[in-house]
Amino acid sequence: MLLSVDALKVVYQVKRGWPLPKTHLLKAVDGVSFEIAAGEALGIVGESGCGKSTVARAILRLVEPEAGRVAYAGTDVSHLPLRELRRLRPMVQMIFQDPAASLSPRMRIGDALAEAIRVHGIAEGSAIDDLVASTLTEVGLSPDVAGRYPHEFSGGQKQRIGIARALVLSPKLIIADEPVSALDMSVQAQILNLMARLKSERGIAFAFISHDLGVVRHFCERTAVMYLGQIIESGATREIFDAPLHPYTRLLRSVSPVPDPERDSAPTVPEGEPPSPLDPPGGCRFNPRCPFATDLCRTVIPELRPVNARNVACHHAESLPSEGF
């Protein structure tokens, strides 16, 4: 496996209260496990506060996990000293929602790309410039733009630069955190097509984090759905979206708008919002919003277990009525 994440747990300390703030523990990620094979795209979906971005950060050790294991191609990196981790960094790269925030406004694009190449000793001398030029071409920019500054580019072009900076290190896996959410519709398609090409031509694997189910369906072979720090359903994207099992996945799927006025929209949705991850409900975390919840759901946390060729964390996965949501 290119990436394996096992029982990952990330806890943040947050201060709340006035006048004397108290420290609370927020379990942003609570026992998450998944694997990504070479050349495969895994979509991680969920609403804000579900922990999907924290998972991404923990994989790269931008936050330190409280417990659990993250391994790149079999090497456990969760306790590796940072100096040694650095040697593995080219393998796993990240692209962000706001590429402008990850580019120094004072650095020319070519210099920013060359710095990454130099730091990791990927190439030397004139080979650096050649690599920069060929990578810019690969992401659909002219090699001449190397001399320009980030503010001279549009949002879509900046995202191309963000992708180029990941690519110069020849990564095996790219972690993409909402890479197209800030882009206009016509540009979103350009960037998605570019990433799809990198996946098929270079065999790069992706962990693709998004709140947009349509985009995930288009790009990812497999999907994991998160709710309040846990994966509640995972499996092949098509199966999950065409026949979602977990009541939360069913809810998400039914409220995701479909660009087709002739489709009957889902019946009215229940009121309610995800509870604060600071104070998650006992038992199944979805139970306060779930129309099928029983006493079992309110007391015992369901395990993620195989049902119908996928994994579902629901006590009643086999016996849920087909109606509802």
Added chain:
Amino acid sequence: MTVLTIENLRTTLRLDSGDCDALREVSFSVDEGETLAIVGESGCGKSMLAMSIMGLLPSIATISEGHVVLGSRAIEAEPEAAMEKVRGAEIGMVFQEPMTALNPVFTVGSQIAEPLRDHLGLSRAEARKTAIDLMERVRIPSAASRYDSYPHEFSGGMRQRVVIALAIACRPKLLIADEPTTALDVTVQRQILDLLDTLQDQEKMGMLLITHNLAIVAGHADRVVVMYGGDVVEQATVRDLFRSPAHPYARALLASLPRVDRDLSELASIPGRVPPLAKLPDGCRFIDRCPHAMDVCGKMPPAVELGQGTRHTVRCWLHVEGGSDAAVG
């Protein structure tokens, strides 16, 4: 009955590099009880349009031609004092970011009560009672006890409900919702859109739904205006637009949408990008990105109705009879 009519509106920006038209020849109308969606990407002029209607244009922008008619009264030349009476009373507004529409140092209840006292002249006690009713109508749980809460004590979705209560407080004939759910999660987005639909039905308001999201348009609008570079490039019922888009931009946009209910092999993408304001072409503003661009496209195309009485209009030379001859003549 028509609630809002925009007639041949032109809004001009004075930039350092010279004047430019941020909106050109924009015409449409919104009927009572109807939702008209204005859809387009950033820079298409949809927010400039909203500001032109509300009289909130920045100082560098002016309406240089055309009319904004609310009911039967043209309001584009009204002085600011008169517009203050129109906004909030006759036009309700809901914006993308509810936190910026609410004052953090006043309770939500008092903010909903304020327009009731200012515009309708209710007493303090009456305004409080009406505000609580409004909070219940937008389904804020235990409204009476949350009257005295502050905006920061509410979630994003609940804040947007407060803003909606504020917007409908004076029973406006027209509601302008500018990206009302863009900052919200999908489950909350759906709740808010359903709420807007319900309130609109009850009040028979006309609604202008400004959004970049075509999937929302499909589910929640009656008719749609597609904008590009300050022009209305196509106008149709939602069904007609999705079934038979006529403008090359609208066609490309619809083909570029990923779908949650269906597998697509590749997304159609539109090459290039939206032209910046200072460099807008004189003719059709889609010319640089259009696969069908012809010589005649250097001139602005007229709006053409496709079929009698369909209210399906498109502004593209491809649909003008003898369009390519017009370049010569």
